[in-house]
Amino acid sequence: MSPNEQQPSFAELLASTERTAVHLELRDAYGDNPRFAAWREGHRVDWDDRASWWHSFHEQIAQAVRRGVAIRRARVVSEPVSEYIRWEHYATHSNVAAGEEVRWLPRRLASGLLLPPNDYWVFDDRLARIHHFAGDGAHVGDELTSEPELIKRLSSAFTSVWEYAFPHDAYKI
Template identity: 50%
Template sequence: MHLELRDSYMLDDPAFLAWQDGQRPDPADRSSWWGGWHDAVSQATARGVVVRRVRIVSEPLSDYVRYEYDTTFTNIAAGEQVRWLPRRQAKDLLVPGTDLWVFDEETVLFHHFTGDGQLAEDGREYVSDPALAKHCADAVETIWQRAVPHDEYRPA
C-alpha cells in the first residue's frame, strides 16, 4: 500500500518538466516510459502481490498532480491499482502525517520531503514495528475504501 499526500514532488524532475512543455508519454510506445519501477511492480503482481497506491489531492489539482494523473496509465500497466481522494473528502479521516509504503505486517517505509518537494537527504525511513504497520495499514485501507478508482476519477 502506498499513500501519497503532497501536491508536488521534485519539481525539477525532467519528466515533469517535459510534461510542462507539452510532451506526453505515448501509451502505445511502452519502451519510451517503461522502467525499473514498472518491472518491479509487474514482477510483484505476477507473484500475486497486490500493489495499491492512493493519493489524497487538493482540487483543483496542482500542475504536478495533474502530471501524475496524466501518467498514471504507466502505474496501471505495471499492475498497480490506483485511487484518488479529494482532500475535502478526507477531512474526517485520521491520516498519517507523511507519505508511506506499508510492505507487510511489520514494515513501513516513510518518505520525508523538504518543503519544496525534494526527498530529504535522510528521507527514507524504514520502520519495523507490527503495531505501527497495522495502524498505518488500517488508515490507508480506510482512505482506500473512500477513494475513487483511477478510471472513474475526473479531476477538478
C-alpha cells in the first residue's frame, strides 16, 4: 500500500498479530505533542495514578502481550540526547508497564550496522508499517508492505540493533 491509501489502523494490525511486533525508532525528535509540551513545562506523570496516563495504545499493547505476542521497541539515539529523547526516556515507563520490552542504542555504537532511513513496525515477520516523517518531525504518512525481501531486511536491521542496545532500565541519560 502506498502512503496515501486507506490502511488498517495500528490497533487492527496489532490485533491480527500472533507472535511478534517489533518497532525501530531512528529519529531524535518527532515534532511537538501535548504530552511533550506539558513535560517541557514541568508537568510530571503520577505513575501511581494509572488512569491519568494509561491510554488506548497501552491497552492494545497489554492485550497483545496477554495473548502471547512479544512486543519489542528499539531506539537509536544521538548523544547527548535531545530534549525530546529525554522526555521519551521518561515516558517509556508507560510502554514497559504495558508489556513492551524497550532498548536504547547510542548512535555512535550503530556505525557498523546497516539501518533503513525510516522508522517502522514489523508484525509476525509478514507485514511492515513504515513511517514517513517531514524534516521537522511531523508524521506525514505510513506505508504498509508485505514484500518478503523488504520484511527480511527490516527484521534483520531490528535484530542487529536489539543485540547491541541497552535495556531501558540500564540506559541512563
